Amino acid sequence: MVLDAYSTACRPLPRTFYDRDVVEVARELLGQYLLRSHEDGLVGGRIVEVEAYLGRDDPANHAYRGPTRRNASMFGPPGSAYVYAIHSRWCLNAVTEPPGVPSAVLIRAVEPLVGLELMQRRRRARAGSARHAEWPPTRDLARGPARLCEAFAIDRAFDGWDLTRGEQLWIAPGDTGAARFEIATSGRIGVTSAHDAPLRFYIADSPLVSKR
DNA sequence: CTACCGATTGACT
DNA sequence: GTCAATCGGTAGA
Numbered sequence: 001m002v003l004d005a006y007s008t009a010c011r012p013l014p015r016t017f018y019d020r021d022v023v024e025v026a027r028e029l030l031g032q033y034l035l036r037s038h039e040d041g042l043v044g045g046r047i048v049e050v051e052a053y054l055g056r057d058d059p060a061n062h063a064y065r066g067p068t069r070r071n072a073s074m075f076g077p078p079g080s081a082y083v084y085a086i087h088s089r090w091c092l093n094a095v096t097e098p099p100g101v102p103s104a105v106l107i108r109a110v111e112p113l114v115g116l117e118l119m120q121r122r123r124r125a126r127a128g129s130a131r132h133a134e135w136p137p138t139r140d141l142a143r144g145p146a147r148l149c150e151a152f153a154i155d156r157a158f159d160g161w162d163l164t165r166g167e168q169l170w171i172a173p174g175d176t177g178a179a180r181f182e183i184a185t186s187g188r189i190g191v192t193s194a195h196d197a198p199l200r201f202y203i204a205d206s207p208l209v210s211k212r
Numbered sequence: 213c214t215a216c217c218g219a220t221t222g223a224c225t
Numbered sequence: 226g227t228c229a230a231t232c233g234g235t236a237g238a
Contacts, residue, residue: 045233051219060219062234070234087220106219146220190219191213 005070010035011174012166018078022096022103026052027183027201029094031176036152036169043115043152047107047143049202049209051188053093056102060191063102074102081169083159089146090155091110094163094171108189108200110142110203111208112151119151126150143208181205 013032018025027050035044062084063071072208074095082093082104093104112119119141124131142148149155154169163170175177182204187196202209 041222045226053219062219065235085233086218087230091219093219108219144221188219192218209223 010166010170010172012164012170013079015077015079015164016095018094018096018164020078020096022052022054022105023199025094025096026050026139026199028176029105029107029150029171030183030201030203032153032174033113033147033172034107035172036070036105036154037112038153040153041118043112043119044124045110045112045114047109047171048111049107049109049200051106051108051201052199053104053106055097055101057092058197059193060188060197061102062193067102070073071102075100075106076160077162078164079164081158081161081163083154083156083161084147085171086146090149092146092149092152092154092158095196106145107148108145109202109206109209111206112141114140116141122153123147123150128199139208 012138029047029050032047033044034047035042036187049112057065063074067075072082072086076095077099078096082095082097083090091106093106095104097103102191116138120136123136140147142151184202184204185198186200187198
């Protein structure tokens with residue numbers, strides 16, 4: 001029945017999902033669905049690329065030197081969002097492990113599935129008008145952590161948001177049965193320290209990851 | 213208050 | 226592959 005399928009697909013992952021080792025959560029977030037409801041409409045897609053930021057001894061983590069105003073939500077409960085700005089753009093993380101442990105998973109790329117037109121309108125709105133009508137191509141709508149936030153209308157207002165509420169912004173179970181896809185691993189993108197730590201994970205055969 | 217820098221992107225060679 | 230726009234966060238005077 002359609003409604004059953006819809007409500008199942010939209011039920012948020014529980015807090016226990018996030019209350020585990022950050023690397024474990026990062027790998028298991030691959031294949032789950034990121035959803036965003038808004039008065040303008042619903043957008044959603046499959047998470048295909050993530051990075052883990054460790055709660056201890058990770059110099060690339062924003063919380064490495066202790067709590068600040070910006071990283072406060074990383075110290076909050078598992079299942080919270082940590083949204084930060086870089087170069088005038090927003091990026092989304094899911095906070096993991098018990099409160100006080102500042103670990104989080106950066107969502108780096110989503111395969112757009114629902115609300116493609118709305119995503120494109122939002123992306124074009126920021127980029128301005130001097131562009132070809134086909135821009136951006138569907139595969140680029142949410143490929144990259146800041147593009148994804150643009151397409152999903154995620155900004156500072158969602159810093160600290162409870163992703164387990166199932167409202168406005170949440171993550172729902174996806175197509176994650178064992179052996180559905182292979183997970184590839186690499187160093188994290190863009191970081192200036194701990195560049196080689198194997199903490200980036202992506203769906204191996206996806207053409208939608210932000211870099212190869 | 214000022215100075216520096218970045219978990220990025222888009223344009224360009 | 227290279228490079229700069231652009232601005233919030235942070236550290237330090």
